[in-house]
Every structure is written in structure tokens, then in C-alpha cells.
Amino acid sequence: MSTDLLTTSLPILLQGLAVTLLLSAAAIAGSTIAGLLAAVLRTFGPWDTGRIAKLYTELFRGTPVLITLMFIYFGVSYFGYAIDVFAAGVAGLSIYQGAYIGEIFRAGIEAVPKGQWEASQILGLSRSQTFFSVVLPQTGKIVLPPLIGQYLSLIKDTSIVSMIGMSELMHGGQAIVDRIGKPVEIYGLVALLYFIVCFPLSQWVRHHDRRSLPT
Template sequence: MDWSVLWSNRDLYASGLWSTVELSAAAIAACTLLGLVIAAIRTSRIPVLAQLARCYLEIFRGTPLLVQMLFIYFGAAYLGIGNISVFGAALLALTLFQGAYVAEIFRSGIEAVPRGQWEAARVLGLSRTQTFASVILPQTRAIVLPPLVGQYLSLVKDTSIAVVIGYAELLREGQAIVDRDGHPGMAYLAIAVLYFVICSPLSVVVRRMERKAVTA
């Protein structure tokens, strides 16, 4: 195996790694916020909004991420929305897709908090919004963190799908190296290792959280 191929293309690998980390970090932040909002709506007492949130979940959990990403990037022009950047399309698709799963994680955590907490807060004179922010969410956080971090792992790996719209993440840069220098086995092995480097810390966090949950 010619290891010099990896070293000579280190700049491309570094660029792809940074692009993947950048997209992952932005999508994690965006889908977490979206998921929390949708979960709050789903557990609210406003039937119309709760039904709209349910429709969103059904659509984005029931269609492939690949299709959503292609539709957002190539379909925007046909819908008269205007041009959207490759990064913007990839971020929006990942946010909407992963946000649907994150919302269900948050909803399960919110519903796992004993109903008596809501009633106790109401007796203390707290509004529903104050109760949600100050009483329910802190308890929900401990419940949802392990599955939430696991979902983030899935998101990081899903960034590779952005290659279909031309985003220069790890997989696309690896393909460029293969097209130019050959050695596909070595190139894709390096990509797999770099994905492992990104995901391994999150995997460790999940395992530690699960162990703490078992011993608690």
C-alpha cells in the first residue's frame, strides 16, 4: 500500500473533515432547537398546532433524507424560492429530517416527567410557560440526553449524503482523490477512520450516560 497517497492529499482530507464538522455542528444546533419547539407544540393544548406538528413529523420521518435533500436543492428554483447554496440545502435538509426524530425524543422525555410536577407548579402560581422552562425541561434533559447524543451520531454519518448535491464533505473529497490518484481502498479507509474520529467521542459519551442511568 502506498501510504504517500494519503499524506500527499492531506489538505483535501483536512478540508473535507472541516466541512463535515462544520455541517454537523450547525445541523445539531438547528435540529435540537427545532425538535424542542416541535415537541413543545406536540405536548401543548392547542389542537391545531399539535396536528400541524404531527403532519411535519409524518412527512419528514416517512420520506428518505436523500429525496428531501435533492428536492430542497434542485426543487427550490422550480418553486420560485430562488437560489440556495449547497451548504444551505444540506443544512436545511438535515435539520428538517433529524429535527423530526429529535422532536420525538424530546416529546418522550417531556411525557416521562410525572404529571404531578405540572400540578405542583400550578399550585405555586407558575404559568404553563414558566413551568415548562423551569420545572419540566431540567428534568427532561437528564432523560433525553443518551438517545439525543445517539441521534447526533446518526446525523454526523448522514452528512455524507450531502455528496449528491456537491457539498465538499469527506466523501466527496475522497472521491476526488480516487478519481485523480486511484487507490480507492486506501482512500475510503482513510474516510472511514476520519468519520470514526468524529463519532468516537460521542459514542463514549453515550456509553457513559447509559452506565450512569443503569446505576442511578
């Protein structure tokens, strides 16, 4: 890659990367809340809410993320409301990834020994106190590695938001290619920037998994 091409393209790509990171952070927060809520409703909620949470989980795990993004961005406009492309991206990624994160949380909740519930009841804690004070902290330790892995998937899924016109990293790379060509060099640079963001997290997950193996 020539120096001129690098100096011309890098500022645009870094600006797109900043948008990608902001989008990722907002979607990580939203999907974590959605996933935790779905897991709690499926595990402890009344029958009706548990069935609704299960339907939500199965529906979005069985459909492509692009369909979710398109439905939110164009569907809201169809009903006469305006939605910002950034808000549509955050909502779409949060709802879609929340279905996967909900299953991670549910597995973590169910992995907490039943004896913890019994001991908490003996101590006089209510069901909600037991969940938030005893079960949830242990769940967080159990689900952290797969949760980080799902966050990595979310970060990479932000590239799909370019399909609804958001000027993030992938969209910036496409704009450069459309203007000056050089797709191999530009998309290679885009891939490198994604790698720089995702590699440290993937290494952390791998290191944590190695430490968790019995010796």
C-alpha cells in the first residue's frame, strides 16, 4: 500500500472506526440488558412472560441480523415515525444479540447450585434478594468468557449496519473503494482495524479458558 493511499484513507477509516466503537458500546449495553431481562423472565418469570421471552429468543436466533436491522429502520418509517440510523443500528443489534446473550445468562443462572437458593431461604432472604445478592454475582463470573465472545460477534456485526446507510468503518471503506478503487488494500486495512479491536478480547477469552481447565 502506497504512503499516499494510506494517508488519504486512514483518517476516513479512523473516523468510521470511532463510530463503530460508539455503536458497539451502545449495543453491548442494550443487548446485555435485553439478554438479562429475557433470561430472568424465562427462569423466574410467570408462565406468560416466560413463553414470551422464549419466543423472543427463538425468533431472533433463527433470523439474520440484517432482517432485524431492515425491519426496525424501514418498519418504523412505514408506521409514520422517523428513526435515526444510529438509533436503528443500536436497537437492531441490541435486540438481535440480546437473544443470544439471554441464553448465555440463562445457562449461567441454571449453573448456580440449587443449594445456594436453599441456604438463602434458610437465612431469611426473599426470592428477589437471593437472586440479586447471591445468584447474579455468581452468574456473572460463570458467563463472563462466553459473554465477551458474544460481544466480539456483536462488534463484527456492526459492519452490517452499513447496509442501512450508517457511516461506520465498513461504510467508510466502501466509500473509499467506490471513489478510488484499490479494494484489496482498503478492505485489508478495514480488516486490520477490526482485528486490532477484537484480537485483545479474543486473547483474553482464550487465556481465561486455559486458566479454567483443570490441572
